[in-house]
Amino acid sequence: MTYLTNAASAAAILAAMAAPAFADFQLSDRYSDADGDLIADIPTDAADLLDPSTLIFAYTPVEDPAVYAEVWQGFLDHMSEVTGKKVQFFPVQSNAAQIEAMRAGRLHVAGFNTGSNPLAVACAGLRPFAMMAAEDGSFGYEMEIITYPGSGIEEVKDIAGGDLAFTTETSNSGFKAPSAILKADFGMEAGRDFTPVFSGKHDNSILGVANKDYPAAAVANSVKGRMIERDVVSEDQFNVIYTSQTFPTTGYGVAHNLTPELQDKIKDAFFSFDWEGSALAEEFGKSGEAQFIEISFQKDWDVIRKIDDANGVAYDCQ
Structure with a gap:
């Protein structure tokens, strides 16, 4: 997969908010979208449907997958009860590996981070339907540019001439949004005004700044908040x-070619899960989340697709 990323004006993104960014988003030729909701249709030919005995679940790449395997176990046990299937946690090391696993049929249920959701939808047939939210239904996170005390960086323009850590090119807050904002609002471009370095994950960028390996980094503040709560780093x-403005957070969904009955059961598992006293509540409550809510990729990811468009992002699903 190739990601074309030439930063463009964030002002253009904001100006485009009046018009939906539906027309330019297209799925890989291997998928159909007859109803126009921007996600892959469920195959109508029974021969193309999957009904695996074991469901494979993956959460977006994190610094310590073993920690999140434990965090998710209670939820996966609930999904197993609802679906009647075994459910296995699959630790992934990168967004690209996660997308390829679903595209190849090795991953059935997953949480894809904000920026990689459009790529997973277009190239891997992800059908996103849920997102974590607070008790009152509010959701989202902000992109922050962080540095460490004593770095000599007091404001954004001070990044000029030095390094800025991004996560991966598929990340919204870890690359796409800051690239657009830095050019539009500060006239700064990677390679010309500062040197971009890629850490691979938000956790790595946050630890890199905390340990003074990176002078500055663009990260999701929700990840930073949870790391502070776990005493991995300190405020x-x-x-x-x-x-930045608030963006939608990790989107959860299923592979498009699971049987309709199985997809419905998986959705039910998300929306019937009791958060109270759960490991999910303990971990994700650190950033305010307390439930799963239903989402629309067409509506809720409109701002993210606009950022992709402004950054010149194109998806090569070959």
């Missing part, structure tokens, strides 16, 4: 020099 190790 006083960071200065925040920029905070």
